[in-house]
C-alpha cells in the first residue's frame with residue numbers, strides 16, 4: 304500500500320497543482336456557466352433557480368442569428384486577410400539568413416508583450432477625425448475635410464487583422480521553414496518557373512501551416528469584443544459584444560451563458576479539426 | 588572510353604567561386620565530352636558540390652564561364668538549362684506519388700497527357716518500379732527512392748545528368764548493385780553523366796574519366812588507369828589507393844637515369860625531366876614495393892620487418908626504415924614471408940616507382956596539363 308503510494312507520489316506532486324488549478328479556474332467556472340444557461344433571469348438582473356430552456360430558444364431569434372452570421376463573416380474576412388498578408392511575411396522570415404531570422408521572429412512576437420487594448424487605442428488615435436492621419440493629409444493638402452475612418456466596419460476589420468496577424472504568421476513560418484530547399488531546387492531543375500514552384504510545391508507543403516494559422520486566427524477573432532467597440536464604436540454587434548452586454552448591461556445571464564456555450568462548442572469543433580490535421584501531418 | 592575528337596558537352600573556363608572571401612573553386616578548367624561518364628572525386632569540402640551546382644545553375648560563378656554545347660549559360664536559370672540533377676537526399680516531392688514525381692518535368696513543359704503517360708511508363712520500366720506508380724515517397728525504401736529520383740531526371744532527356752553522391756545513403760550491397768545499374772543505364776542512353784563522389788573505388792569502377800579535386804583545385808583528370816598508375820601530383824598518388832611516398836634528393840643525372848638519395852638510403856632509377864639537386868617525391872604502391880634479404884642492384888634502402896598482417900586475399904607487411912618511416916607492402920599469400928625483425932633491402936621494378944617534382948614544379952606540371960586539355964578539347 305505505502306509502496307504503491309510512494310511510486311505514485313512524484314506524479315501526484317508534479318501534476319497535482321496543475322490539476323487543482325484546472326479544476327478551480329476552468330472546470331468549476333465552466334460548470335457554473337453551463338448551469339446558469341439553463342436557469343431563468345429575474346426582474347432584478349439576477350438569476351432564479353427555475354430550470355428552463357428559454358435562453359437556448361432565444362438564441363434562434365433572428366437578430367441573434369444575424370449577429371452570429373455577422374461575426375462568423377467578420378472572422379472569416381479577418382482570417383483570409385491575415386493569410387494573404389501573413390504569408391509573404393512568413394516566407395520572408397523563413398528564407399532570411401539565420402542570424403536575421405531571430406530578430407524578425409522577435410519583432411512579430413513583440414506586440415504580445417503590450418496589452419492589446421492599448422495597441423488598439425493607438426490605432427484609434429491614428430484614425431479618428433481629429434487623428435494623426437487626417438491632420439497629416441490636410442496639412443499636405445491632399446484632402447480638405449477629415450476622412451471618416453474610425454467607427455466603420457473597415458476600421459473593425461483593420462483592428463482585427465492587426466491584432467491577430469502574429470497568430471497567423473507564426474504557424475505559417477514554421478511550416479514554410481520546414482520545407483527542404485532542395486525540393487525547390489529540384490522543381491526549378493525540372494523546368495518549373497518560380498510561380499509554378501510556388502503553386503505546386505510550396506503551397507501544398509505548407510497547407511498544414513495555412514490550416515493551423517487559419518484556426519489560430521479564427522478562434523480568438525470570434526471572441527474579441529473590445530476591437531468592435533473601440534474601432535467600430537459598437538455600431539455593429541458581434542458575438543463578443545453580445546455576450547459581454549448580456550452579462551454587464553442587459554443583465555440576462557442565462558442568455559449570455561447560452562451564447563458562451565455556443566461559442567465554446569464552435570471552438571471545440573475547430574480545435575478538434577486542428578488536432579486531426581496536426582496528427583495527419585505527423586504521419587507524413 | 589570517349590575519344591579525343593568527341594564533341595565537348597560542357598566546358599568550364601577559368602571558373603572561380605567565392606563565398607565571401609573564401610575561394611572554394613579556383614580557376615577550374617574542365618572539358619566534359621558528349622556521352623562521357625565523368626566523376627568529380629575529392630575529399631570532403633574540396634568543391635565538388637559547388638562545381639555541380641554552378642553547372643546546374645543554382646550557384647553563380649564568381650569568375651569565368653560555363654558553356655553547354657558551346658553556348659555560354661551565364662544568363663540561364665536552372666529551369667532553362669538542358670541539365671538535370673539527382674540530389675543526394677533524392678529531393679522527391681513528398682506530397683506527390685511516384686507517377687506524379689516522375690511526370691513533373693514533362694507536365695511543366697506542357698507535354699500532352701498521353702505522351703506523359705507513355706514516357707512515365709517507359710521510365711518506370713527502365714528503373715524497375717512498375718506497379719509502384721501510386722506510392723508516396725514515404726512508403727519506399729532508399730534504393731527505390733533513388734530510382735524514382737533518377738527516373739524523374741532522365742524523363743526530361745537532358746543533355747547532361749548531374750549526380751551528387753547519389754548512392755551515399757545506401758548500404759554497401761545496394762550501393763554496388765546501383766553502381767552497376769547506373770553505369771549500364773548511362774551506356775545505354777548515351778547521356779553525359781557528371782558524377783560526384785568521395786568514394787574512390789566507386790569512381791574507379793564507374794568512370795570513363797576522373798577529375799580529382801583538392802581544395803578547389805583540379806589536380807588531375809584522366810582515365811581511371813591513368814589516375815591510378817600515373818598520378819600527376821603527390822595528392823593524387825596519396826588520395827587514390829594506398830601508396831608509399833618518399834622524399835628524395837637528386838644527386839646526379841645520367842642519360843635516362845638519376846641517382847637519388849633518401850633519408851634511409853640511395854637508389855638509381857630510370858627517369859627523365861629531372862635536374863640535379865632538386866627535391867622529388869617517389870610514390871610506390873604497396874603491391875609494387877618489394878623486399879629481399881639479399882642486396883639488390885641499384886638500390887640501397889634498408890629497413891626492418893616490423894609486422895605481418897593477413898588481410899584476406901593478400902599479406903601485408905610493415906617495414907620500418909632506419910629513419911623511422913613505415914612502409915606498407917602487400918604480397919600474394921603464396922610468397923614466402925621474411926621473418927619478423929629481419930633486416931631487409933627495399934626495391935621496386937623499373938617503372939613502378941612514380942617520380943614527382945615537389946611543390947613549385949607541380950604547378951609547372953599543372954599548367955602543362957591544362958594546356959594539353961585545352962588542345963584536346965578544341966578540335
Ligand SMILES: Nc1ncnc2c1ncn2[C@@H]1O[C@H](COP(=O)(O)OP(=O)(O)OP(=O)(O)O)[C@@H](O)[C@H]1O
Pocket residue numbers: 606611629630631632633634635636637638785
Ligand atoms: N553556401 C555556402 N556558403 C559558404 N560557404 C560554402 C557554401 N557552400 C559551400 N561552402 C564551402 O565551400 C567549400 C566546398 O563545399 P562543397 O559543398 O562544394 O564541398 P564538397 O566537395 O561537395 O564536399 P562533400 O564531399 O563534403 O560534399 C566548403 O569549404 C564549404 O564550407
Ligand SMILES: [Mg+2]
Pocket residue numbers: 635636637751
Ligand atoms: Mg558535396
